[in-house]
Amino acid sequence: MKTQPAVIDRLLKYRDVMQKMKELGFVRVFSDNMADAVGVSPSLVRKDFSIFGLTGNKRGGYQIEELISRLNIVLGKDRKQKIIIIGCGKMGRALMNYNGFPRVGIRVAAGFDSDPAILDETAPIPVFHISKIKDFIAEKGIQVAVLTVPESSAQSIIDSLKKTSIKGIINFAPLSLRSSETLIVQNINVEQEIENIFYQIHSSESSESSAREPK
């Protein structure tokens, strides 16, 4: 009965679309518009909204401004969303400076690394030695970490994070970690996405002729 991540992904997209509509001066939106913009059916839009008690007007659609703020409450955007980044190689540092985070209210509290050469405890987003991570997490009440470390160190870091307040991890290391009762893991595997795309391209090429049948 708990809400599927897929539903929340759509909610996040609805909110982004509405944010843009609001900036363009729109005041109301219909489920049909939302459906077009996000690429789902109008039924699904109304269904998703109704799950969270987000209501509109039988004839006038949905009020954008009101819906955005109610969506943000549902999505927990009324709380501080602090994260840490573990592994400050190229990918980690790219994420530390990623402006998509502040834009949606996510704040990078610190980075951690084992290499003394890249530590910088006084930067706006400080980089501490990995040995200080447990104290930092406890002190700041961090719940979400982004893991951008080599595959070889990923598993041991995960294991040590299990003893902390960390409850969610975005994992960029190329091994599929599984969510557990107490720790939610979302794997991001760019090479897998690319391999999947290559498969799809090739399979649509080789079925070119038979693909002529009508939908």
Add this chain to the structure above:
Amino acid sequence: MKTQPAVIDRLLKYRDVMQKMKELGFVRVFSDNMADAVGVSPSLVRKDFSIFGLTGNKRGGYQIEELISRLNIVLGKDRKQKIIIIGCGKMGRALMNYNGFPRVGIRVAAGFDSDPAILDETAPIPVFHISKIKDFIAEKGIQVAVLTVPESSAQSIIDSLKKTSIKGIINFAPLSLRSSETLIVQNINVEQEIENIFYQIHSSESSESSAREPK
């Protein structure tokens, strides 16, 4: 009737697991082992294999080495998988040097950017001005691009790519692009993943007491 991306994702995971098993000296594997390792049911493993005619032995499971090479053929790993990276900011450069790509046979042919200061046409992975992209794509027959540009330039680049041989895009810009008949788009939106994780953490916290009911 075409194969879902989700099935291919699992195939890619099966292959990775088998690769590791092979390195450990294993010769055979059962659908039960695979299921445990990847986190799916044994039925699904056998089903996935059977879709692609990947067979085992009624009593002896699957031969790892043979299955890996047959999987690689299904997945198109017998062809060169060249990609380009459009937008060589921090994220783009991190991906250019990402060692997960060569490890699975993906080669970054070049990067492209509009900033003259970061061009380097003679580097091992050259960075060209964006104005040269059409010729490069045509000349090298590139089919897949990774988009790591600001949101503001993403849409116009996509539009221009539609006139090229590019058939697949991994999009890191924070706008959800939709796949079309001729162009497969896979959006990677890290901030959305993080917001989703925060939602899940919060919702499991607030339903702590009621979550006691047995599965």
Add this chain to the structure above:
DNA sequence: TAGATTGTTAATCGATTAACAATC
């Protein structure tokens, strides 16, 4: 042979869609 595991079919499950009464 007896036991174990595959390959496949039928049953189940859950998510999406279609339809439409309610109503603004």
Add this chain to the structure above:
DNA sequence: TAGATTGTTAATCGATTAACAATC
């Protein structure tokens, strides 16, 4: 009022699972 859009229910669809005959 007539027309349009929501909110919700029932129908559909497709993916996953359970079960088991085949067989090594």
